[in-house]
Amino acid sequence: MSQTRYDHKILLVLSDGKPNDMARTKGNSPVSTDYSDQIAVTDTALEVRKGRGEGIGILCVFTGKEADLPAAKTIYGRSLAHIESPERFAQTVGILLQHELTRLLE
Numbered sequence: 001m002s003q004t005r006y007d008h009k010i011l012l013v014l015s016d017g018k019p020n021d022m023a024r025t026k027g028n029s030p031v032s033t034d035y036s037d038q039i040a041v042t043d044t045a046l047e048v049r050k051g052r053g054e055g056i057g058i059l060c061v062f063t064g065k066e067a068d069l070p071a072a073k074t075i076y077g078r079s080l081a082h083i084e085s086p087e088r089f090a091q092t093v094g095i096l097l098q099h100e101l102t103r104l105l106e
Contacts, residue, residue, distance in 0.1 A: 001051070008105075009055065010056070010100055011058045013058065015060050015075075016062070019044040045074055057100045058076065059080075059081070059097070061083055061089070062083065
């Protein structure tokens with residue numbers, strides 16, 4: 001996204017709150033085992049903050065289980081909408097985008 005020519009950028013993430021990669025990586029890197037749980041949440045939260053620091057609006061539509069909501073909040077903070085039913089998707093995402101567009105254009 002950093003290579004696009006647009007002044008304002010928004011990334012909308014659909015997430016279950018589990019930034020997991022269960023395929024093992026090779027080597028001696030810190031993630032040479034299953035990439036899940038707290039290390040994945042912490043790493044993803046850092047990347048979200050990095051993107052925001054570059055001026056990208058990053059929003060999350062959370063569709064996961066209630067038990068995974070704290071991890072999603074750690075990653076995305078207040079830019080998070082919890083959708084409990086598909087019927088509320090459009091309305092909830094619309095509100096989330098309105099807030100972000102207002103913030104970007106201030």
